[in-house]
Amino acid sequence: MPAIVQVQRLIKNYYLGAVTVNVLKGINLEIEEGDFVALMGPSGSGKSTLMNILGCLDRPTNGEYILSGRNVALLNDDRLSDVRCRYLGFIFQSYNLLPQYTVVENIELPLMYQGKQLNERTRARCIALAKLVGLGDRLDHRPLELSGGQQQRVAIARALVNDPHVILGDEPTGNLDSTTSVEIMEMLISLNNAGKTIIMVTHENDIAANARRVIRLRDGQIESDVRNRN
Amino acid sequence: MFGSLTKFRRNTILAIRSLWLHKLRTFLSILGIIIGVASVISLLAFGKGSMKEALDSIKRQGATNIVARSQKPPDDSATSSRSFVAIYGLTYRDYEKFQTIPSIGLHVPMRVFPREVRRHERMHNGRVVATIPQYMEVNKLEVAVGRFLVEKDSELFRNVAVLAALTADKLFPFDDPIGQAIVLNNQEFLVVGIIKDRMPTGGTGGSQAAEDFNSDIYIPLTTSRRRFGDVIVQRSTGSRGAERVELSQITLTVDANVDNPEERKKVKAAGDLIKEMLERSHPKNDWAITIPLDKLIEAEETERSFEQLLALIASISLFVGGIGIMNIMLATVTERTREIGIRRALGAKRRDIVFQFLIEAIVQTSVGGLLGIAAGISVVYGLPAVAKWWSPEKTIPAVLQIEPMVYSFFVAAGIGVLFGLYPAWRAAQLDPIEALRHE
Numbered sequence: 046m047p048a049i050v051q052v053q054r055l056i057k058n059y060y061l062g063a064v065t066v067n068v069l070k071g072i073n074l075e076i077e078e079g080d081f082v083a084l085m086g087p088s089g090s091g092k093s094t095l096m097n098i099l100g101c102l103d104r105p106t107n108g109e110y111i112l113s114g115r116n117v118a119l120l121n122d123d124r125l126s127d128v129r130c131r132y133l134g135f136i137f138q139s140y141n142l143l144p145q146y147t148v149v150e151n152i153e154l155p156l157m158y159q160g161k162q163l164n165e166r167t168r169a170r171c172i173a174l175a176k177l178v179g180l181g182d183r184l185d186h187r188p189l190e191l192s193g194g195q196q197q198r199v200a201i202a203r204a205l206v207n208d209p210h211v212i213l214g215d216e217p218t219g220n221l222d223s224t225t226s227v228e229i230m231e232m233l234i235s236l237n238n239a240g241k242t243i244i245m246v247t248h249e250n251d252i253a254a255n256a257r258r259v260i261r262l263r264d265g266q267i268e269s270d271v272r273n274r275n
Numbered sequence: 276m277f278g279s280l281t282k283f284r285r286n287t288i289l290a291i292r293s294l295w296l297h298k299l300r301t302f303l304s305i306l307g308i309i310i311g312v313a314s315v316i317s318l319l320a321f322g323k324g325s326m327k328e329a330l331d332s333i334k335r336q337g338a339t340n341i342v343a344r345s346q347k348p349p350d351d352s353a354t355s356s357r358s359f360v361a362i363y364g365l366t367y368r369d370y371e372k373f374q375t376i377p378s379i380g381l382h383v384p385m386r387v388f389p390r391e392v393r394r395h396e397r398m399h400n401g402r403v404v405a406t407i408p409q410y411m412e413v414n415k416l417e418v419a420v421g422r423f424l425v426e427k428d429s430e431l432f433r434n435v436a437v438l439a440a441l442t443a444d445k446l447f448p449f450d451d452p453i454g455q456a457i458v459l460n461n462q463e464f465l466v467v468g469i470i471k472d473r474m475p476t477g478g479t480g481g482s483q484a485a486e487d488f489n490s491d492i493y494i495p496l497t498t499s500r501r502r503f504g505d506v507i508v509q510r511s512t513g514s515r516g517a518e519r520v521e522l523s524q525i526t527l528t529v530d531a532n533v534d535n536p537e538e539r540k541k542v543k544a545a546g547d548l549i550k551e552m553l554e555r556s557h558p559k560n561d562w563a564i565t566i567p568l569d570k571l572i573e574a575e576e577t578e579r580s581f582e583q584l585l586a587l588i589a590s591i592s593l594f595v596g597g598i599g600i601m602n603i604m605l606a607t608v609t610e611r612t613r614e615i616g617i618r619r620a621l622g623a624k625r626r627d628i629v630f631q632f633l634i635e636a637i638v639q640t641s642v643g644g645l646l647g648i649a650a651g652i653s654v655v656y657g658l659p660a661v662a663k664w665w666s667p668e669k670t671i672p673a674v675l676q677i678e679p680m681v682y683s684f685f686v687a688a689g690i691g692v693l694f695g696l697y698p699a700w701r702a703a704q705l706d707p708i709e710a711l712r713h714e
């Protein structure tokens with residue numbers, strides 16, 4: 046399997062006045078296509094920082110990031126936006142749906158920013174995805190009318206709509222109770238089984254146990270990198 | 276191109292929806308624009324209305340006329356104290372000279388004096404106008420019954436009279452005046468016609484007072500001269516005086532179309548020529564000249580400066596309205612920071628965010644413009660109706676114009692661009708990660 050994500054000597058510093066905060070201290074990482082990676086580590090170890098860079102929301106201070114064969118570490122703002130809406134899918138801890146849009150419209154959003162012509166075909170695709178995540182009967186509901194778990198499922202459908210190379214989730218089950226978390230994890234597992242590459246941050250071992258590979262960060266460095274066997 | 280058009284349409288729909296979420300706030304933020312546009316449209320309509328009335332009244336007087344009138348010289352030491360008869364004013368000689376000016380089509384001399392007119396026991400304080408048949412044409416009179424004066428009346432020195440509406444009413448309240456006799460200065464005159472009610476002309480400044488024509492009695496100028504002479508004895512309270520005036524007024528009509536600026540010059544030139552002629556032959560300054568066209572031009576200038584003033588007020592109020600929009604938009608950007616972060620994470624470029632907020636601002640101000648136009652139209656129709664209901668004799672003239680509406684709409688939309696740009700730019704500058712973290 047070829048590596049879809051390649052990170053080399055990745056450094057991220059924050060400069061707070063005269064003080065330099067060294068958050069990521071030279072990360073080397075390769076993730077293969079179709080892998081399911083759980084990123085763990087204590088609070089403040091730099092998980093979100095790494096995820097933001099992997100998600101092209103942020104640029105590293107130094108180092109290389111090759112996504113699907115192209116170096117995206119040095120792209121400008123517009124190009125990064127393009128990469129986000131074409132190759133990446135995001136699932137956030139707090140769902141991040143737009144409250145004024147319906148379920149279908151929320152799912153549609155990444156397509157809009159691809160500059161795609163929105164038509165019946167794309168609409169049909171969004172409806173199919175809503176059905177896939179079990180919300181076929183809630184198409185015209187607004188986020189506030191849905192439970193947390195349902196909202197997160199909309200977010201998953203939204204992350205899938207552009208058929209991304211990688212799905213990134215920063216604690217996607219962080220706001221959910223354990224039953225709902227299990228449901229969401231089952232959904233991610235089946236997506237992974239269908240071939241999607243998934244990288245997600247979690248604090249919980251039993252969630253991480255669903256992944257194929259667990260990477261632990263500590264203090265901006267990789268502490269351990271273990272493959273689950275199941 | 277096609278893509279950006281659908282993007283525009285889509286953004287517009289979305290903008291309307293997110294504005295609809297905050298109806299009251301949106302309404303309040305565009306209130307300034309609404310009021311600004313509404314007041315411009317209604318003020319322009321009322322301004323145009325009253326201006327049109329003024330212009331119409333000037334045109335009724337004959338906008339191509341030149342009116343030369345006799346007046347008592349300002350310093351009249353020779354006539355007032357020593358001699359009993361005051362001699363002054365325009366003469367038949369002037370009248371003949373004016374006939375040599377080629378651009379003038381009609382020349383109407385008049386001798387006007389107040390005189391009581393009787394019929395049996397009835398009496399009316401009328402105004403005798405001794406003139407020629409063309410008087411009717413120059414003053415745009417309409418005959419109600421009978422006829423106006425004709426050439427033969429003048430040639431034969433006939434004792435005939437045409438009555439204005441009020442005079443006819445006063446003297447003949449119950450019967451038909453035509454063919455009956457009235458008495459002027461102990462002379463019998465035969466009534467041959469009656470003039471329709473005529474709108475009074477407004478005073479046109481200078482020496483000409485507002486004229487009410489409804490007490491007039493029209494008789495041939497030749498008859499007047501032969502029967503009454505040029506000396507008119509005036510009996511006013513206390514004093515007693517006589518005047519020798521050949522002609523009270525000469526009205527001249529220039530052949531020109533007032534709506535054509537080139538032809539207006541002809542009127543001006545003729546006026547100057549007449550002034551020059553009178554200055555030469557009447558050093559005593561016993562005449563005055565009125566050119567209604569001057570008033571017309573003056574009124575048009577007033578209208579123009581009114582419009583300029585209004586444009587200034589409009590730009591100030593729209594500017595204030597624009598600041599209101601900007602204020603709300605800045606607040607909106609702060610409030611929707613998280614939304615901006617989400618959109619950016621999902622692939623929105625900076626320009627997509629700018630576009631979104633700009634469209635929202637433009638939609639707001641355009642809606643404000645449309646509502647302002649609607650409000651302006653309602654005021655233009657509503658206010659005169661209310662005034663009429665309040666006091667029925669009151670009319671507020673208004674002329675609704677299309678161009679100000681079109682302009683206001685586009686200016687309002689432009690205000691949206693101008694004042695939406697900065698908030699939209701601010702929104703786009705937000706760092707996606709920071710924005711996502713925003714609560």
Ligand SMILES: Nc1ncnc2c1ncn2[C@@H]1O[C@H](COP(=O)(O)OP(=O)(O)OP(=O)(O)O)[C@@H](O)[C@H]1O
Pocket residue numbers: 059060061066068086087088089090091092093094095
């Ligand atoms: N914008 C910033 N400016 C300065 N320091 C920052 C900034 N963002 C993150 N940091 C610092 O980087 C470190 C890592 O933060 P990060 O959010 O990646 O941690 P995390 O592993 O995701 O923690 P958690 O599990 O609590 O989410 C923290 O010490 C944090 O204070």
Ligand SMILES: [Mg+2]
Pocket residue numbers: 092093094215
């Ligand atoms: Mg984190």
